[in-house]
Amino acid sequence: MGTPQPIDRRRFVTLTGTALAAALAGCMDGGDGDGTTQSGGTTAGTTGEPTETSEETSDETTTEGGEGAFLRAAHAAPGAPDVDVYVDDQLAFEAAPYTGVTSYAQLEPGDHDVRVTAAGDESTVVFDQTVPLTAGYQTALAYGELGADDGADTAFGVRMLSDSFEMPGDGEALVRLFHGSPDAPAVDVTVESSGDVLFDGVAFGDATEYATVPAGSHTLAVRPDTEDGSGDAVATFNVTVEAGMAYSALAVGYLEPSGDQPEFELVTAADDSVQS
Secondary structure, X not given: OOOOOOOOOOOOOEEOOOOOOOHHHHHOOOOOOOOEEEOOOOOOOOOOEEOOOOOOOOOOOOOOOOOOEEEEEEEEOOOOOOEEEEEOOEEEEEXXXXXXEXXXXXXXXXXXXXXXXXXXXXXXXXXXXXXXXXXXXXXEEEEOEOOOOOOOOOEOEEEEEEOOOOOOOOOEEXXXXXXXXXXXXXXXXXXXXXXXXEEEEEOOOOEOOOEEEEOEEEEEEEEEOOOOOOOOOOEEEEEEEOOOOEEEEEEEOEOOOOOOOOEOEEEEEEOOXXXX
């Protein structure tokens, strides 16, 4: 599997990622698939090469009945350096970087001890918690600013997203949006060719439901939230989606970066789901 690539302002690259798995699942809020936990750490991240440690990860997959816990991680926290991730006290993933989106890995449902440290510095712990993993497909998503005060709107956190959806119809694909840009206002996302509003009023830290789009290539315009989605576009992105697929699009970085802050961009990954 290849190394994840970020998407710049005018290109679309589907991310397949490396098998980071359970690393940042640790902020699951009671296992409901949509919780957020704030963390007052000083570093965070995701996506490195897995080490040969996880005996609890099965080579078998379950696609019917939701018996397995399938988990991937996404790192959408701008400015967060690389991290190492320990699962059940074993080094599972090393030097995981910003904008990484991983493939799914399977763990046994139940509790797992997850510890996240600065890369190469096990004494600098930014997260250490027992994680309850439930059956089904989920994304553990790290976002926000490490330097922000706890309780601030843009404070660093990890959110669990349930990757559960109904299969799209013939010739259609599904897309959902996560707003992870700390300095961006609530946004509308429109299809440039038609002006149709795909997502309306998405605020920082929000994840939308899946929306149906025709398969093929589209130019999406990101605009400050208005009643009719008619504001001036702050960024546009060319995207290509395949029929029968579902995607998560992560809006990350800064609209007005300063210093070495990363620029605003769109990172996407194909999603999976247990189909009954």
